[in-house]
Amino acid sequence: MSSTTDSEAILRGVLDRWKAAVDGHEPQQVAAQFTEDAIFQGLHPYSVGRPGIAAYYDSQPIGMAAAYRILETRRLADDLVLGYLDVDFSFTDRPTLGLKLGVLVKRVEEGWYITHYQVSRLD
Template structure:
């Protein structure tokens, strides 16, 4: 499938990265659907408030880089993406956290939003 058809995945993940790097949890949460299923590395939540709480609990100075590995169009308004992500922290006292990331995007009236997010530790 041509990359341009799946560019919303990169656009949303770029915005996710910028909001995390700026430590703006409400901005991160706005990238998710109202009923998003969110599974970070701690207990899961449903909805934007859980996403905002999760990212508000992350330390200032945490940043993320990602690499989109696979993409699929599941339906006209649904996209699947699989990526690697590396969360890094200010200062040497905390090691980076490498994860595998799966997201499902759904087109809404507000544009493409993350409807499902699952992170799991990446074994290297």
């Protein structure tokens, strides 16, 4: 398995769990995909740690769903993978919101988790 393929597989493993929790409006499950000390920057002020992440996703409307596409990956170390993505958040009552997402996923004893998350709107 090549490094790029391996990095994409790692990202997909984490992001598929994140997406399932986002789509199911399960804020605690979304937060569980992050490290305890994750830096999180959505479209509101940033937070650090799972409680802020859960609160952010709890404030999102029911019916919001995420669709992502990996654009670039970099293996920064054996236990760190950087990903740059397109993410479309769809809603039941408004147009889809297209964003860029940068994530850093880290391997800890239990598996791979997001340790840094930052979205950008490029209008």
